[in-house]
Amino acid sequence: MTTTAPSPTQADVDREISAAQSAAAPGGAQPRLDFAPYRSSLLRHPTKALQHADPEGVELVAPVFGHSDVDPLEADLTIQRGGEPIGERLVVTGRVLDGEGRPVRHQLVEVWQANAAGRYVHQRDQHPAPLDPHFTGVGRCLTDADGTYRFTTIKPGPYPWRNHVNAWRPAHVHFSLFGTDFTQRLVTQMYFPGDPLFALDPIYQSITDPAARERLVATYDHDLTTPEWATGYRWDIVLTGSHATPLEQEEADHE
Numbered sequence: 001m002t003t004t005a006p007s008p009t010q011a012d013v014d015r016e017i018s019a020a021q022s023a024a025a026p027g028g029a030q031p032r033l034d035f036a037p038y039r040s041s042l043l044r045h046p047t048k049a050l051q052h053a054d055p056e057g058v059e060l061v062a063p064v065f066g067h068s069d070v071d072p073l074e075a076d077l078t079i080q081r082g083g084e085p086i087g088e089r090l091v092v093t094g095r096v097l098d099g100e101g102r103p104v105r106h107q108l109v110e111v112w113q114a115n116a117a118g119r120y121v122h123q124r125d126q127h128p129a130p131l132d133p134h135f136t137g138v139g140r141c142l143t144d145a146d147g148t149y150r151f152t153t154i155k156p157g158p159y160p161w162r163n164h165v166n167a168w169r170p171a172h173v174h175f176s177l178f179g180t181d182f183t184q185r186l187v188t189q190m191y192f193p194g195d196p197l198f199a200l201d202p203i204y205q206s207i208t209d210p211a212a213r214e215r216l217v218a219t220y221d222h223d224l225t226t227p228e229w230a231t232g233y234r235w236d237i238v239l240t241g242s243h244a245t246p247l248e249q250e251e252a253d254h255e
Contacts, residue, residue, distance in 0.1 A: 029207065029209045029211075029212035029244070029246060030207065030212070030246050030247065031203070031206040031207050031246060031247075031248060032206045032207075032208065033046065035202060035205075035206035037163075037164075037202035037205065037206075038163065038202035038203050038206050039163050039164070039202075040163075041206070070108070070140055070141060070142050072141070074139050074140050074141065075139055075140070075141035075149075075150060075151050075152065076139070076151070076152040076153075077111075077113075077135065077136065077137065077138070077139045077151065077152065077153040077154065078135075078152055078153065078154060080134075080135070080136050080139075081133060081134040081135065081136060082134065083133070083134035084134060085115065085116070085132050085134045085135035085154050086115070086116050086117075086132050086134075086135075086154070087115065087116025087132075087135075087154035087155055087157075088116070088154060088155040088231065089152070089153075089154060089229065089230040089231075090152075090153060090154070090155050090230050090231045090232065090233060091150065091151070091152050091224060091225075091226070091230050091231070091232045091233070092150070092151045092153065092173065092190070092218065092232075092233050092234075092235060093148060093149065093150040093151070093224065093232070093233075093234060093235075094148070094149060094218075094234050094235040094236040094237065095143075095146065095147040095148050095149075095236050095237075096109065096143050096147045096148075096149065096177065096236075096237045096239070097147060097236060097237070097238050097239065098238075098239050098240055098241075099238065099239065099240035099241025099242075099243075099244065100241070102147075103143070103145070103146050103147025103148075104143060104147050104239065105143060105144070105145055105146075105147055106142050106143060106144075106145075107142065107143040107147070107149075107177055107178070107179075108140065108142060108177065108178040109140060109141055109142070109143060109149045109175060109176070109177055110138070110139070110140040110175070110176040110177075110178075111138070111139050111140070111151055111153070111173050111174060111175055111176075112137055112138045112139075112173075112174045112176075113137045113153065113156040113172070113173045113174060114137060114156040114157060114159055115131070115132040115135045115137060115154065115156065115157065116132065116135075116154050116155065116156065116157050117129040117130050117132070117157050118156065118157030118158050118159030118160075118171075119131055119132075119157075119159065120137060120159075121135075121136055121137055125159075127159065127160055129157070129159065135154060137156075139151055139153065152230065153173070155171060155192070155231075156171045156172065156173060157171060158170060158171050158195075158197055163202060167200075168197055168200070168201075169197070169201060169203070170191055170192075170195040170197040170198055170201050170204060171191065171192050171195060172189045172190060172191050172192075173189065173190045174187065174188075174189055175187070175188050175189065175190055175237065177237065177239075186239070186247050187247065187248045188216070188237070188245055188246060188247045188248060189203075189216060189248070190216060190217075190218050190235050191204070191216050191217045191218065192217070192218060192233070193217055193218065193219065193220060198213075204216070207246050212246050213246070215238075215243065215245055215246065216245065216246055217235075218233040218234060218235035219233065219234050219235070220232070220233055221233060221234045
């Protein structure tokens with residue numbers, strides 16, 4: 001006779017989050033790679049010493065992303081499939097900066113997200129929420145001379161992710177940035193202010209420094225908001241320094 005261990009409840013996860021935060025070193029501005037409440041992190045974080053890679057075996061040729069490669073229309077996620085997607089239309093803009101506050105120019109920025117119902121266009125996402133035939137959830141742009149990016153999209157919905165019983169991710173947009181080549185990819189997530197799921201989400205809570213967590217939350221901007229059209233949010237991405245945006249060490253599927 002075999003028995004199955006019971007799934008962790010939200011109370012179990014809350015206790016684990018509290019214990020993990022208490023045990024964390026001060027100033028945990030980047031996500032913990034082995035954060036127990038975020039269960040899959042225990043399986044995929046590095047457990048052995050890093051090894052030096054042979055430079056001859058690494059792709060060092062930088063891809064060229066020019067105006068002919070990235071069409072400005074790719075930054076509008078609401079016009080990609082011949083019809084209006086369902087949901088709250090919004091504009092997200094901000095600057096990509098280095099640790100000295102200087103703009104990072106002509107940086108490739110990619111985004112992907114769930115639709116307004118919390119569903120990705122992905123074969124592994126099969127939870128019972130509707131797909132939107134007019135929304136792909138992906139876009140990209142290049143930062144301008146001032147380091148500014150801008151996307152028009154739909155506010156994503158929260159979605160279940162089976163980390164524990166009744167586990168739901170806060171609404172978020174994934175951001176990916178490239179440096180001079182594909183070995184310099186950085187991935188992070190942007191959240192929306194006032195989300196009630198923040199305190200219950202192990203991925204968000206894996207950043208144990210509260211100030212660093214707040215740097216992942218966009219700011220509503222009424223001046224950016226367009227009458228009768230779209231709400232506006234601002235969110236800067238800082239690549240280095242004491243105010244750097246927390247970045248994912250390894251990319252997860254959706255999450």
